[in-house]
Amino acid sequence: MHRVNVIVCRLLVGVALVATGCKPSPTTTATTARPLSLVVSGDTAGWLMPCGCSSNQSGGLARRATFVGKLRQAEDVILADAGGAPGGTTEYQKLKFKTILNGEARMGVDVHNAGAAEAKLGTEFLARVSAETGVPIISANLLSADGKPTLTQFRIVKRGGKRVAITGVVSPQYASGGLRIADPRESVLACIQSITQTFDSLVVLAYLPDAELEALAAALPEADAIVGGPTGQSIVPRRVGAVRVAAATNKGKFLVVMPLGVKQTESDDPGSVVELDGKFGDDNGLLEVIRGYQAELSARDFVAADTGFVSQLTRFARINDPVAGSQACIACHKSDCASWQGSKHAAAWHTLETKQSHVDPYCQQCHTTGFGLPGGFVSARTSADRQSVGCENCHGPSTPHVRDPAIRTPFAAADQCVKCHDHENSPSFKYETYWAKITHGVATGAGAAAGTLP
Secondary structure, eight states, rough: OHHHHHHHHHHHHHHHHHHHHHHOOOOHHHOOOOEEEEEEEEEOOOOOOOOOOTTTTOOOOOHHHHHHHHHHSSSSSEEEEEEEEOOOOSHHHHHHHHHHHHHHHHTTEEEOOOHHHHHOOOOHHHHHHHHHHHHEOOOOSEEESSSSSSSBBBEEEEETTTTEEEEEEEGGGGGTTTOOOHHHHHHHHHHHHHHOSSEEEEEEEEEEOOOHHHHHHOTTTSSSSEESSOOOEEEEEEETTTEEEEOOOOOTEEEEEEESOOOOTTSSOEEEEEOTTSOOOOOHHHHHHHHHHHHHHHHHOOGGGGGGOOOTTTTTTTSOOOOOGGGGHHHHHHHHHHHHHTTTTTGHHHHHHHHTTOOOOOTTTTBBBSSSSSSSSSOOOGGGGGGOOOOHHHOOOOHHHHHHHTTTSSGGGGTGGGGTTTTTTTOOOOHHHHHHHHHOSSSSSHHHHHTTOO
């Protein structure tokens, strides 16, 4: 990881120069050629920015823009995305994808490969959103039902006196919805043959699983670099023969950075993976893009059923029973409800409002009562009485119990915690400390029979 340390040091030095008003020596600038780097993101999966549930989350478009902006102070940069940016196919997810592309356009992305998630949206939509955002979406092997190319197959990027040809492929295993996906290697070779311009380097953005990525690198010595997508975890650049291979994945939390423009030898550093953690602040321009997205969410007020999200509770029994709402519990469980009202669960919606995240269904899932269930949360404007984490998120839809207290509530509350307090959003979660903050109920008598225990 030597190169990542060098990159971070360069960025910190650049920040220091800006902060002190210092400038590099004009003589040094005039006589020293600027390096050329390829920076690739991937598998953003609709993750615009860390949700903020935990203080140590990585990723986000605003941090990505900060990294790229600072790197450009010292180097020429070619910026690309390996694919996997959308989080689904609903109208809500399409809006998110368009926001990601708007963010990429704002940070000067050169090309975006169509991965599996992009392919599911259909090539007509991809062509339209590419034109609307100005982001070139490419694919050499994504074909229409009649076998014809559907998107731009490559792009020549001229930067730092070099011409870099960039093409993209997606694994045939992701073919669906009338789309055909041709063999990646054959498609890249055909693409190369179709390029009439001269170029200095060939980069392939390859949305392929590990084994297919490795096989493509071994079978395609014509490429200088192949950067992939859904590999489970990011792959630090390494060589497969003469080809440098890497992968950026996991909600856009990591970037692959590779030197370009010079002939690489085996002793040269092939590049690095950079984690977009708290060292990198949020770029103001990208925060404007996020605010625009939030404003549109507020205007459209997406209904839970139309977001593509499945309630955290749907895997359990009796989900067809309607949610009654926490107010229905107070008459019989005054003491328990008082404990709840003093907890952070009862203020969960307010924590979203402080960040303007209450308009986003992704966040609403874990900050509302019965998201998407019968009688549960529907949308921000129509479900004020289902905001925040209520009794039934832990105990289950309880209309039958409200009608007849002898009918137990359906869920064991202790089993529900990790549906929202998962590793991503609550990495420090421990039952013994968290449970003590919300425990309530009576372990004997009618209360136990009625199923009111946590």
